[in-house]
Amino acid sequence: MTTLAASKVKGDDDGPVLAKLPREPLHDRVYKELRRALMAARFTPGEQLTLRATAEKMGVSVMPVRAAFNRLVAERAVVLLPNGSVAVPQMSARRFEELVELRATLEGLAVRKAAKAITPAELDALAEISDELTKAGMSGDGELYLDLNKAFKFTIYEASRSPELFGLIEALWLQFGPFMHNYAKDVRAHGVEDCHREVLAALQARDGAAAEKAMTSDISGGAKFLASVATFAP
Amino acid sequence: MTTLAASKVKGDDDGPVLAKLPREPLHDRVYKELRRALMAARFTPGEQLTLRATAEKMGVSVMPVRAAFNRLVAERAVVLLPNGSVAVPQMSARRFEELVELRATLEGLAVRKAAKAITPAELDALAEISDELTKAGMSGDGELYLDLNKAFKFTIYEASRSPELFGLIEALWLQFGPFMHNYAKDVRAHGVEDCHREVLAALQARDGAAAEKAMTSDISGGAKFLASVATFAP
DNA sequence: TTGTGTGATTTGTGATCACAGTATATCACA
DNA sequence: TGTGATATACTGTGATCACAAATCACACAA
Structure with a gap:
């Protein structure tokens, strides 16, 4: 009791006194x-x-x-x-097309919703990731580029405040990921890493339609590039 | 060996003699x-x-x-x-809205795709279900109506030839189902059971945009009705 | 009456074992 | 050397048990 009261006095309501050890x-x-x-x-x-x-x-x-x-x-x-x-599943051309279409649809929806709900703090974080993204694009580090790309997009989807939608997108990425990472090193040759700047600008302007358009074109563009260099299973 | 040859002679290639017991x-x-x-x-x-x-x-x-x-x-x-x-999850108003939006988006996409890929045989089956649906709507059997409604829609989604999309829609229905069935008996009071006729007509005309519009309006209409009679968790 | 400590019960978790089916390797025979 | 059957290993599946954590109930004390 006394210790609890003391900690209250210290002002730590949710108790950073003792780390809550996560039972995993x-x-x-x-x-x-x-x-x-x-x-x-x-x-x-x-x-x-x-x-x-x-x-x-x-x-x-x-x-x-x-x-x-x-x-x-x-x-x-x-x-x-x-x-x-x-x-581990094989990626056929049909499945690839399907997943790309679903990604464009759902992630487009997420961006549109995020345009209405995103906070200034999140926009700042997004701008920072965007800067690192352009740097990574020029440096040619494919692995880093992919990581930042994912961080950029998922920060937006998180900002859409739609946990169900977020879950669906995560599931799609989980199916996409293994295939995409095979061509991580080729991504830097893509050269079209300016889409995220467009998305960011549209979000800052609260223009949902423009943000969605930029995002879907980024996805389909990346997919087109990926389809050109990848080999598919029958 | 001899028995195998004999069975071959009898002409039962895939052996309907003994049912292949599905190891489940x-x-x-x-x-x-x-x-x-x-x-x-x-x-x-x-x-x-x-x-x-x-x-x-x-x-x-x-x-x-x-x-x-x-x-x-x-x-x-x-x-x-x-x-x-x-x-078993509770349905909050927020989650309900989210799921409805996702259903409209994905099922709309599925109908649009189905308009291009559906076969005449599937259209016939759909017409039959549609007739039963109107009869069920007039008879006031809410349970049957819901079953036929599901059969009608899923026949269409199956016809979209997109297994991944189909899987996502199924997952959404699984979250929706428990909540919807609570109000099965109220559905017949809805009175707006003509949407499936519009969808069918649009599919027969291969008009994907019209079919999508009819389907999404059906979903949002049903959701609006459901939201008016249901009670949500906080 | 209210808070508190303690004990019992119920919870999920993980390991081990037994089993039936299948694929694989091995060996005998032509 | 090729072909066949047999034996061996390996597969997922399901049951049972031990364990620790959480929950609940009840008695006791302030």
Whole structure:
């Protein structure tokens, strides 16, 4: 009591006195690690992931891996083989087109909504990322460019204040990620890294339609470039 | 060998002699049953579902239930409580608006795509469902109306030939379903059951824009009605 | 009456085991 | 050397158990 009262006096209402240690189940960590590896294209498309092998590689039992696999299957980040095994999905031309169209639709909607809801602080953060993005584009660091690109876009989607929409977009990126990262080094050759400046300007002007247009053209442009250099599965 | 040859002679290539028993894991059945119950609003929003209780109710071990819960959490059909339990989600006004907007966007896109890809056979099936729908609308059977309504729409979405889009729409319906079914009996009072005729006509004319417009107006109209009679969680 | 500490119960989590199915490798035989 | 059957290993699946954390209830004291 006395300590609690004392801390109250100090003015820390939500208690930074003691760090709230986040109870994170093992299967969550496995899931995140798998997701990270998937995003970073650490697996080759079509590769089979077996329960016991991945469990042993990560030094855990099969149980957490099973739970993580279930989640990834439900999110379509991996595909379920008829015998129950999972495999990292292949990207066909049809699926690619579909995902691009969905990305353009949903991310366009998110930008439009963000134009109405974004805060000045978020706009400042966006401007800073945009600056780093142009620098990364000139330096030719493909990996950094992709990371900043993602940070830029997801800051906007977060600002749309639509958690459901945000979740759908995240799911799409999870399917897109592994494929995109294969061509990270080629992205810098794209040269069209000015779209984010347009998006930022439109957001600052609160012009939702212009922001959406800039974002969708950025997505379809990037997709067109990607389609030109990538090889697809039948 | 001889028996195999003999069966070949008999002409049963894919063997309708013995039904091919579809190996369906137990956790799949549990998942589907849970999903069905969720759709039929068998649980009250906010209700907690515990592993052992549901396992005992369904007469299975906790393992399949665990897998099913994981899937449902990943699909946002249930929410994950901080202690790891799951609960059927509450529908807030904000979430309702968000889901309606997403449904209008994605289902509109699906109809537009279906207008270009739908086959004559599918159009015939759609016309038949449409007739039954008008009859159900007049008879006042809310449950049947909802079922036919779903069949009508999903036939169209299937015809869009976009499995990824179809999956997203399914996920949205899974979140919508429990809430909608609570007001199944009120739906017949809605009176605006002519939208599907417009959609059908537009599809027959291959007019994607008109079909999309009719579909989105149907969705937002239904949502407006639902919002007027439903009570939301804070 | 209200707050507090303690005990019991219930919770999810993770490991291990048994099992049935399938694919693979191995070996015998022609 | 090629072909066949058999045996071996490996797959996901599901059940059971142990454990720790959280929750709840109840008794006790201020």
